Each structure stands twice: as structure tokens, then as C-alpha cells.
Amino acid sequence: MTTEPFGARLRRAMDDRGPLCVGIDPHASLLTAWGLNDDVAGLERFALTVVEALAGTTAVLKPQSAFFERFGSRGVAVLERTVEQARQAGALVLMDAKRGDIGSTMAAYAATYLDKDSPLFSDAVTVSPYLGFGSLRPALDAAAVSGSGVFVLALTSNPEGAEVQRAAAAGGTVAEVVLGHIAAENAGVRPLGSVGAVVGATLDEAGADLAVNGPLLAPGVGAQGATPADLPRVFGAALPNVLPSVSRDVLRHGPGVEALRNAARAYADEIGAVVAG
Numbered sequence: 001m002t003t004e005p006f007g008a009r010l011r012r013a014m015d016d017r018g019p020l021c022v023g024i025d026p027h028a029s030l031l032t033a034w035g036l037n038d039d040v041a042g043l044e045r046f047a048l049t050v051v052e053a054l055a056g057t058t059a060v061l062k063p064q065s066a067f068f069e070r071f072g073s074r075g076v077a078v079l080e081r082t083v084e085q086a087r088q089a090g091a092l093v094l095m096d097a098k099r100g101d102i103g104s105t106m107a108a109y110a111a112t113y114l115d116k117d118s119p120l121f122s123d124a125v126t127v128s129p130y131l132g133f134g135s136l137r138p139a140l141d142a143a144a145v146s147g148s149g150v151f152v153l154a155l156t157s158n159p160e161g162a163e164v165q166r167a168a169a170a171g172g173t174v175a176e177v178v179l180g181h182i183a184a185e186n187a188g189v190r191p192l193g194s195v196g197a198v199v200g201a202t203l204d205e206a207g208a209d210l211a212v213n214g215p216l217l218a219p220g221v222g223a224q225g226a227t228p229a230d231l232p233r234v235f236g237a238a239l240p241n242v243l244p245s246v247s248r249d250v251l252r253h254g255p256g257v258e259a260l261r262n263a264a265r266a267y268a269d270e271i272g273a274v275v276a277g
């Protein structure tokens with residue numbers, strides 16, 4: 001049985017549920033604020049509460065692997081359960097792992113996140129192209145086989161990113177070269193390619209062509225200072241393909257399931273209105 005490509009599944013999820021990704025980032029400070037211990041049991045309660053609250057209604061959930069890995073193998077076991085339960089409940093899961101390595105090692109990362117038989121198999125994964133876009137080939141190939149997606153860091157939300165990403169390269173800035181590769185991967189795919197770009201909502205302006213025919217993950221909304229009202233300025237004509245991502249500014253509403261759901265719904269509604277113009 002062939003799986004529908006990620007880009008098509010994401011397009012439908014964004015249209016049906018609203019264009020919103022909520023990050024599952026179990027910061028120690030959030031566990032404490034929720035009245036949980038900063039241990040594996042607290043981690044599990046936190047992550048599965050977010051899944052219970054949002055997986056049935058939010059388009060994409062994005063667990064940040066680092067916050068699970070900090071507890072070692074038992075944290076990774078919680079990550080496996082989080083991914084499985086979120087997918088079962090109907091959310092698309094974007095694993096935020098930001099992997100980047102030489103191609104032969106990238107193949108192992110691809111086997112970890114993009115192979116259907118892996119315990120950490122996710123609908124998509126974040127990767128870094130800063131070892132050269134071509135080093136991502138094993139991930140791009142594995143995603144094509146399993147019908148999953150790959151989100152490539154282009155213009156990140158942190159201020160330090162510019163020194164690398166805005167640096168001059170042959171054919172534009174480094175980020176423009178990356179965006180050009182993404183566009184080439186997605187050429188001709190309908191309704192939306194499965195290779196996304198990460199472009200921070202915190203940027204003053206994109207300063208690059210965002211017509212990559214793929215989803216544009218836009219982190220930085222909420223705790224990093226960007227708001228839905230900033231999205232048209234940064235993304236312009238690419239706005240219909242933008243998937244804004246919020247972690248702390250939704251998570252801080254827990255531990256109540258209803259409060260989490262309301263916070264996510266408010267963001268989805270506000271972003272939906274901005275995209276609709």
C-alpha cells in the first residue's frame with residue numbers, strides 16, 4: 001500500500017484544522033510550572049497531556065527531541081510513545097531533531113525517523129543543510145519512499161543564524177542556495193511538495209524567494225516575540241504555505257487539557273484569519 005505523500009497530507013491537515021504546529025518542548029521550568037517533577041514520570045505526563053489535548057484538533061505536533069534525550073533511554077522511550085499516540089489520534093508528527101551529518105551517517109538518521117519500521121518513525125523530521133544540501137540526500141530519498149517529509153533549516157528564528165545563512169555564496173546568500181535546492185526537490189509536485197523550509201517568523205523580512213512549492217515552518221511565534229500579524233510581512237505571497245509553530249506560548253497554559261486546547265485554538269483561529277487576509 002502506498003502512503004499519500006506528506007505534502008498532500010499536510011495541505012489537507014492545514015486546510016481542515018488550521019495552519020498551526022504546536023511544539024512539545026518539555027522544559028524543566030514548564031514541568032515545574034505544571035506541578036510535575038523534572039524526571040521521566042513528569043516528562044511522560046507532560047508530553048502525553050499535550051497529545052491528549054491537541055492531537056485530535058491541531059494539524060501538526062512537533063516534539064523537540066532534545067528535551068526527551070536529556071533523560072537518556074527512558075526519555076527516548078517516552079518520545080516513542082508520544083509520537084505513536086499523537087499519530088494514532090490524528091495529528092501529523094514533525095520530529096524536531098535538526099539532524100545534519102555526512103551522507104553515510106545521514107542514512108542512519110533517515111532510518112531512525114523516516115523508515116516505517118523504526119520506533120521513532122515520524123511524518124516528518126527537521127534537518128540541517130549546513131554540511132551541504134547534498135548530504136541530505138539519504139533523508140530525501142527515505143522520505144520519498146515512506147511518504148514522509150523533511151524540513152530543511154533555511155533562515156532560522158534565532159538572531160545568530162544570519163551570520164551563516166545570510167553569508168554570500170555563489171548564486172545568492174547561503175539561505176537562497178538552500179531554498180533553491182528545496183524548490184528543485186518540490187518542482188511540479190501538487191498540491192504541495194514534501195520538502196519544507198524552516199523560516200523564522202521573527203525575521204524582519206525574508207529577503208529571499210520563498211516560492212519553494214513546499215511548506216514553510218515558521219517558528220518563533222509567541223515566546224520569541226513574533227505574532228501572527230508579522231506573518232504577511234515576512235512571507236508575502238508564500239503565506240498560504242506557512243505553518244506557524246508555537247511551543248512555550250501554548251504549553252504555558254497547561255496542565256489543564258481544556259486550557260491547552262483553547263490556547264491552540266485561539267492561535268489557529270488568529271493565524272487562519274491572517275492567512276485568509
Ligand SMILES: O=C(O)c1cc(=O)[nH]c(=O)n1[C@@H]1O[C@H](COP(=O)(O)O)[C@@H](O)[C@H]1O
Nearest residue numbers: 023064126156157200219223224246247248
Ligand atoms: O526547527 C525548529 O522547529 C526551530 C527552528 C528555528 O529556526 N527556531 C526555533 O525556535 N525552532 C524550534 O522551535 C521551538 C520554539 O519554541 P518556542 O520559542 O517556545 O515557541 C523550539 O523547539 C526550537 O528548537
